[in-house]
Amino acid sequence: MLGSGRNKDFAMDTEKRLQKVLSRRNLRMTTERQEILEAVSRMQNHFTVSDLIRQLKSNGGTAGRSTVYRAIPHLIEAKIIRRASMSCSKEEQRYEGINSLHHHDHLTCEMCGEIVEFEDKEIERLQRQVAQKYGYRLTRHFLELRGICKKCQDKIIEEAVGV
Amino acid sequence: MLGSGRNKDFAMDTEKRLQKVLSRRNLRMTTERQEILEAVSRMQNHFTVSDLIRQLKSNGGTAGRSTVYRAIPHLIEAKIIRRASMSCSKEEQRYEGINSLHHHDHLTCEMCGEIVEFEDKEIERLQRQVAQKYGYRLTRHFLELRGICKKCQDKIIEEAVGV
DNA sequence: TTTAATGCAAACGATTTGCAGCGAA
DNA sequence: TTCGCTGCAAATCGTTTGCATTAAA
Numbered sequence: 482m483l484g485s486g487r488n489k490d491f492a493m494d495t496e497k498r499l500q501k502v503l504s505r506r507n508l509r510m511t512t513e514r515q516e517i518l519e520a521v522s523r524m525q526n527h528f529t530v531s532d533l534i535r536q537l538k539s540n541g542g543t544a545g546r547s548t549v550y551r552a553i554p555h556l557i558e559a560k561i562i563r564r565a566s567m568s569c570s571k572e573e574q575r576y577e578g579i580n581s582l583h584h585h586d587h588l589t590c591e592m593c594g595e596i597v598e599f600e601d602k603e604i605e606r607l608q609r610q611v612a613q614k615y616g617y618r619l620t621r622h623f624l625e626l627r628g629i630c631k632k633c634q635d636k637i638i639e640e641a642v643g644v
Numbered sequence: 645m646l647g648s649g650r651n652k653d654f655a656m657d658t659e660k661r662l663q664k665v666l667s668r669r670n671l672r673m674t675t676e677r678q679e680i681l682e683a684v685s686r687m688q689n690h691f692t693v694s695d696l697i698r699q700l701k702s703n704g705g706t707a708g709r710s711t712v713y714r715a716i717p718h719l720i721e722a723k724i725i726r727r728a729s730m731s732c733s734k735e736e737q738r739y740e741g742i743n744s745l746h747h748h749d750h751l752t753c754e755m756c757g758e759i760v761e762f763e764d765k766e767i768e769r770l771q772r773q774v775a776q777k778y779g780y781r782l783t784r785h786f787l788e789l790r791g792i793c794k795k796c797q798d799k800i801i802e803e804a805v806g807v
Numbered sequence: 808t809t810t811a812a813t814g815c816a817a818a819c820g821a822t823t824t825g826c827a828g829c830g831a832a
Numbered sequence: 833t834t835c836g837c838t839g840c841a842a843a844t845c846g847t848t849t850g851c852a853t854t855a856a857a
Binding site for chain 1: 751753754760762764766767770771774775777778779780781782783784785786787788789790791792793794797
């Protein structure tokens with residue numbers, strides 16, 4: 482039941498999907514929310530709320546900061562964006578657009594901040610297996626690997642050896 | 645008995661490790677930091693800074709909130725505690741004591757908040773494999789599965805069916 | 808003695824909220 | 833005409849920081 486329904490949702494364009502989520506709760510599609518959608522569609526990689534607002538303003542948008550914040554839960558529910566990093570508390574939350582069914586997790590370099598996106602079906606299968614083992618129905622997962630990328634490893638070695 | 649004996653070992657062991665981390669940076673072991681260690685050793689599961697302070701105060705400690713916050717990075721560096729949850733944005737950060745080398749991840753119920761700790765060597769092997777594939781040296785990972793536990797699933801069904 | 812550590816209160820910064828006017832349905 | 837939506841400013845709240853004082857080493 483979930484499968485084909487979800488595919489259909491993804492085929493719908495983002496405005497329609499947001500519309501659907503909104504009307505399900507008797508909420509309204511406004512010009513501000515359209516501006517926000519437009520800005521999201523223009524964002525390339527990961528972005529913060531501040532990034533999004535900058536994009537929105539530079540495109541003539543007038544929506545305010547709190548309006549953007551108020552829109553985010555709906556955008557997430559409509560699967561238009563998702564949280565992109567589990568970064569710890571105080572940092573500004575990062576988001577990313579979802580433009581396909583292609584799910585991925587992140588591998589972050591702790592020195593330079595480079596982010597590699599990866600997908601591992603086997604890890605996801607094992608996650609479902611773990612949830613099942615404890616009687617849980619899995620709704621989502623957060624996986625972020627952190628490490629040191631090749632370049633930064635080289636940099637460390639250079640500094641140590643002095644070459 | 646066993647309990648207090650373990651606490652003592654934990655306390656002795658941890659004090660040494662903290663000492664080492666501190667002196668490496670020319671920092672000092674103070675009575676407040678000992679109080680905090682003591683409180684950490686008394687915490688059972690996951691805890692917030694507020695929980696920790698409550699424990700500390702109830703045990704006669706006098707260390708203030710900012711002192712606890714200032715101690716946390718050192719406790720983490722000494723591998724005495726670690727972050728326990730990827731809690732999103734505003735929630736108070738959760739920590740947990742590390743009393744053995746036994747590593748685990750978390751499976752959280754999104755309705756009742758129950759947390760199951762699990763360990764999956766195979767998932768960890770695959771994570772290392774992913775990091776290697778991109779030339780990264782893995783330093784750590786954050787994995788949190790979220791879902792609905794069996795009890796809450798039953799509750800949902802009861803409410804829907806009206807039994 | 809030196810200088811890190813402490814408690815307090817004020818500051819921070821991302822996010823949320825109260826409110827009075829505005830606008831979609 | 834409804835109510836939900838908006839911008840604004842003020843409020844939250846976990847966390848950090850400045851400062852004068854205290855206390856390890």
